Every structure is written in C-alpha cells, then in structure tokens.
Amino acid sequence: MTQEFLRSSIPLSISGTSVTISALCRQGPKAPVLLLHGFGSTKEDYADIVRHGVFEGRAFAAYDAPGCGETDCADLTTVDIPFLLDTAAAVAGHFWFERFHLVGHSMGGLTALMLSSQLPQRVLSFINIEGNIAPEDCFLSRQIDQYPSDSAEQFFAEFIERALHAPAYASALYSSSLRHKVRADAVPSIFRSMVSLSDNGDLMRKFLGFPFPRMFMYGEQNSNLTYLSHIESKGVELAEIPNCGHFPMYSNPVAMWKAIGDFIERAESTSRKVLRVTTTPR
Numbered sequence: 001m002t003q004e005f006l007r008s009s010i011p012l013s014i015s016g017t018s019v020t021i022s023a024l025c026r027q028g029p030k031a032p033v034l035l036l037h038g039f040g041s042t043k044e045d046y047a048d049i050v051r052h053g054v055f056e057g058r059a060f061a062a063y064d065a066p067g068c069g070e071t072d073c074a075d076l077t078t079v080d081i082p083f084l085l086d087t088a089a090a091v092a093g094h095f096w097f098e099r100f101h102l103v104g105h106s107m108g109g110l111t112a113l114m115l116s117s118q119l120p121q122r123v124l125s126f127i128n129i130e131g132n133i134a135p136e137d138c139f140l141s142r143q144i145d146q147y148p149s150d151s152a153e154q155f156f157a158e159f160i161e162r163a164l165h166a167p168a169y170a171s172a173l174y175s176s177s178l179r180h181k182v183r184a185d186a187v188p189s190i191f192r193s194m195v196s197l198s199d200n201g202d203l204m205r206k207f208l209g210f211p212f213p214r215m216f217m218y219g220e221q222n223s224n225l226t227y228l229s230h231i232e233s234k235g236v237e238l239a240e241i242p243n244c245g246h247f248p249m250y251s252n253p254v255a256m257w258k259a260i261g262d263f264i265e266r267a268e269s270t271s272r273k274v275l276r277v278t279t280t281p282r
Contacts, residue, residue, distance in 0.1 A: 004026070008024070008061075010023060010094050014090065015078065017073065019066050019073050019087065021066075023043060023064075023091065024047055028059040028060075030058040030059065031059070031100060031268065032058065032060055032095070032100045033049070034092055035061070036104040036109070036112050037065065037107075038108050038247075039106055039140060039182070039191075040163075042068055043064050048257065052258075054258070054262070055257075058264075059095075061091060065087065065111075066087055067190065068181055068183075076185040080193035081197055100123065103126075106130055106140070107141075111131075113126070116212075117210075125215075126210065127214075127215045128215065130218050133203045136227075137198055138195050141190070141198075144191035153184045155184075160178045169247065170246075207231070208231065208234045213263070213266070213267040213270065215237045215263045216238055217238075217241060217248065219241050220243065221245040223240060242255065
C-alpha cells in the first residue's frame with residue numbers, strides 16, 4: 001500500500017517575494033489531488049488522506065499557504081488571494097501536476113476557485129468546502145471591517161477571542177491554535193482581498209461556469225446558505241456534512257473524506273465514459 005507521505009520544502013519567488021513552501025506529498029499512479037487549507041489551518045488538515053483506503057495509490061500535495069504553518073514568507077504584507085493563487089499554481093507546477101483534482105476549504109476554496117478560473121483545462125474536479133462564492137460567505141473575513149483595530153496583532157488577538165466563543169461546532173478548537181498557525185501581519189491583506197473578491201469578483205458566475213464536476217460541501221449548521229438550491233439547480237453536487245459547522249475536518253472528518261473520495265471516483269468514472277464515447281470510431 002502506498003499510504004505514507006513525504007515532507008517537502010519548496011523555494012519559490014512569488015511576485016518578487018521569496019517564499020519557502022512546507023508541503024506534504026505523495027506520488028502514485030492515480031490522478032493527483034491538490035489540497036488547499038482554509039484561513040487559520042495548515043496542511044495537516046489533509047494529512048489523513050493517507051488513512052482512507054479510497055485514496056490508495058492517489059498522488060496528492062497539501063501545503064502551508066504563505067503566512068501560515070511552517071511556510072516562510074519574506075514579506076507577509078504582500079499575502080492576499082492573488083498571491084495565494086500564484087502560489088497554488090507554482091506548487092502544482094513544482095509537483096508536475098499536469099491535470100489534477102482540487103480540494104479547497106474556506107480561504108483555500110476561494111483560492112482554488114481562482115486557480116480553476118485561470119487553469120480550467122487542468123482541473124479534473126473541484127470540491128469547494130465552504131469556500132467563498134458570495135458576499136454572505138465573509139463571516140470570518142469581513143470582521144476586518146466590522147472590528148477595526150489599531151494593529152494587526154490587536155485585531156488578531158480579538159479575532160481569536162471571538163472565535164473561542166462563537167456558537168458553532170469546533171470554533172473553540174479552531175481558536176486554540178490560531179496564534180500558532182497564522183502570522184498576524186498576513187491577516188489584514190488576506191481578509192481584505194477575500195471581502196473584495198466576494199463582493200466584486202463575480203465568483204458565483206465563475207463557479208457555475210466551470211466545465212468540470214463541482215461539489216460544494218458545507219456543514220449542516222450552515223444549511224441556511226441562501227444559494228444552495230440555486231447552485232444545485234445549475235449542476236453543482238451538494239454534500240451536507242452532519243454534526244458540523246464550517247470545519248468538517250475537525251467535526252466530522254470521516255464523513256468529509258468519504259464524500260471527497262466518492263465524488264472524485266464518480267468524476268473520474270464520468271470522464272472515462274465521456275472519453276470512450278467521444279473516441280469510439282463511427
């Protein structure tokens with residue numbers, strides 16, 4: 001069984017800024033998965049991919065975004081969604097992922113959406129785990145405007161305290177590691193770009209226009225998102241994770257991984273059927 005992963009350190013220059021990416025990766029014969037974590041999380045959110053048999057033999061890469069985890073970034077104030085988009089494209093290129101499945105959570109879901117828009121011919125499928133596609137999705141990032149502070153450090157400290165008391169599954173667990181997983185100086189530019197794109201970036205049209213299979217995954221606590229029936233009617237598969245809020249990898253990882261694995265297998269099965277039909281000689 002090809003279950004274990006390797007650690008990888010990847011030196012990059014992103015928009016003139018030196019970055020050293022910390023990644024977990026594995027090679028394998030099956031089409032790879034590129035996994036993008038959310039704000040306040042790290043690549044280890046996805047390390048358990050190797051513990052689920054449905055992914056046996058599948059290559060993957062998960063990495064710490066600049067400003068997060070063990071990744072080093074020379075200028076944290078440059079980190080925003082366009083910067084993270086360029087990083088994701090560079091990481092995919094580093095691992096020679098010619099075509100790949102995309103999984104992105106929250107901030108990572110928005111980054112993955114922008115990457116899909118830039119490289120649609122290379123994406124096999126996209127699993128969006130509560131990534132931003134509408135203004136209502138900025139319940140975390142919009143706090144940069146709702147709770148102005150004198151410094152990035154002060155804002156982040158108060159953000160952590162609010163997360164601790166938020167009435168949602170896994171919020172306290174999430175808050176407990178934020179200070180260890182995120183550099184405060186990266187927070188304002190990340191949040192402002194997330195809000196700007198969610199309000200003005202035409203994200204819904206982009207998401208619904210992709211030519212490959214798409215899933216939108218959400219916790220049952222967020223089943224009141226107003227656009228769910230709309231995106232389902234446009235061909236997006238919905239996956240509601242029970243006993244869960246915004247963080248399925250913390251609250252219900254077994255259900256999350258099953259939904260991801262089953263969806264990727266269906267996407268590849270559909271692709272093979274289409275290929276057979278289009279290549280069958282008349």
